[in-house]
Amino acid sequence: MDTADLRPQVDVPSTALFTDQYEFTMLQAALKAGTAERRSVFEVFTRRLPAGRRYGVVAGTGRVLDAVRNFRFDPDVLGFLRDRGIVDEPTLDWLSGYRFSGDILGYPEGEIYFPGSPILRVEGSFAECVLLETVILSILNHDSAIAAAASRMSSAAGGRRLMEMGARRTHELAAVAASRAAYIGGFDSTSDLAAGFRYGIPTVGTSAHAFTLLHDTERDAFRAQVDSLGGGTTLLVDTYDVAEAVRTAVEITGTGPGAVRIDSGNLLLVAHRVRQQLDELGARDTRIVVTSDLDEYAIASLAAAPVDAYGVGTQLVTGSGQPTCSMVYKLVARATSADPGAPLLPVAKKSTAGKQSVGGRKWAARRRDAQGVAEAEVLGTGPLPPEFEGGQLLVELVKSGEVVGEEPLDAARERHRAAREALPLSAVQLSRGEPVIPTEYIG
Incomplete structure (x- = not known):
């Protein structure tokens, strides 16, 4: 690109x-x-x-x-x-x-x-x-800190896809710069449309818990999303009961959605359970995406989990504890x-x-x-x-x-x-x- x-x-x-x-x-x-x-x-x-x-x-x-x-x-x-x-x-x-x-x-x-x-x-x-001193330092200190955090997360991910989704956790202009730096450091996409518009970075995103809560039932929410975005969409399955949500997602799509997203709980345990359930339901091609305050250490701890992609927000855009390079x-x-x-x-x-x-x-x-x-x-x-x-x-x-x-x-x-x-x-x-x-x- x-x-x-x-x-x-x-x-x-x-x-x-x-x-x-x-x-x-x-x-x-x-x-x-x-x-x-x-x-x-x-x-x-x-x-x-x-x-x-x-x-x-x-x-x-x-x-x-x-x-x-x-x-x-x-x-x-x-x-x-x-x-x-x-x-x-x-x-x-x-x-x-x-x-x-x-x-x-x-x-x-x-x-x-x-x-x-x-x-x-x-x-x-x-x-x-x-x-030029201050403007040069403000740019390099911020962007290099984000890129270093992204690089560490990319190494920990071991080839699994990484999505930057930290725009709501930092200044709106810093969010665009952070997306750019994260892409350099190894992330594959961003949720921030301004970054996609400005730098051509691939953008991703489907729905939040609010969309599920808007509807009378989780089934209604999943149906609305699939009708709008197609069966390859990513369904968020931890608003209520994860096992029931996975079952509903497979029933609605027939062969399983493109991916399911897990945003809470013991991610290692839940990911294994969801993978087993998806396979038993015949949805072997459905991917698992995990989010929820991840950093490089959490990503590394999930190396043995059946996870296909990670979404990272707060820890990435704040440099994972090191927001400047001094x-x-x-x-x-x-x-x-x-x-x-x-x-x-x-x-x-x-x-x-x-x-x-x-x-x-x-x-x-x-x-x-x-x-x-x-x-x-x-x-x-x-x-x-x-x-x-x-x-x-x-x-x-x-x-x-x-x-x-x-x-x-x-x-x-x-x-x-x-x-x-x-x-x-x-x-x-x-x-x-x-x-x-x-x-x-x-x-």
Whole structure:
């Protein structure tokens, strides 16, 4: 599915105010000091993975490119900044002509990352780069957290289908982003129609308990649903008595519905009982779908159950307990003057324990063994070693202000599948542990 062809053409509002005020006050001070035009290199990275996670997943890159493209200052935005007295008139004049003209490189969407990985590198003048910090971090921190949770759930599901259904458990706009990130991480479909409309993700959904309760009997509800949606529909069988509902579902459809959904109770036990009952009634092709506050651990516990698909909501859209990746956006190099030919000087924060960073513009590569399994995340600021020629992880996303790195969503989804398969087997263990491969720095 080439989702690039499915995305609707809409008038996207400016993203310039998806930011923190201090980005603008820094800009104003730098303009006055004459340092705003110094060439600068910012990198996005995380100092550590969320507790217990073995790897991270890059997601949100496509949304970052949209945000950069639409980061502009129209009259309404400038009026807001002026009315609030956030910046002075010279700064407003500078902002009125703002368009990012620098370069952005990064790990391609769906790729795996580890502590220190330069997930995104933003290079240009200090003035144009510093303004992008908050919007870039808000997108990458949210989407990468969801994608990592989705990846863990996908591993636990062992090839069984996964449906994202968490729209009602988060902000309406976050729900769309979460669906996109979950799809990259391995989910097959979403219940959120806005995500289907915006990104071409397959959508699913049939009925809730309210539909059964609306009718005088469960039989009437099932009949109405089958008459409307056909015998291949999914019938929700745990509103009243599960065994009776399954029996009714098979009677109404003749050979059994396409699937039955179980949304409560001891899912392992109920799934076995329902499978046995369906088989005894001749509905051997009817699938079993389970929902009800699932996470990767619950999915793994159902590995031996006769379940065909999982529907996941709350735990997915909240990152399964890790709703952010703690990514940061740090200046790692800057020119010694505003002269276009001035050399770059590596810089890094050194003062606070636990928050140090490594200065300098970095390259990144992944060392693999003879079987192609990842052994280490290798980062460096000096010359690229010959053995990593052609194997760098960073790719061009924006060149001289022009977006060059857009791709279909399915490309990111497939990239993640391949990257995860190239990790050591311990990467998919759900028990707490350290990153599955170490990060090594080469000076």
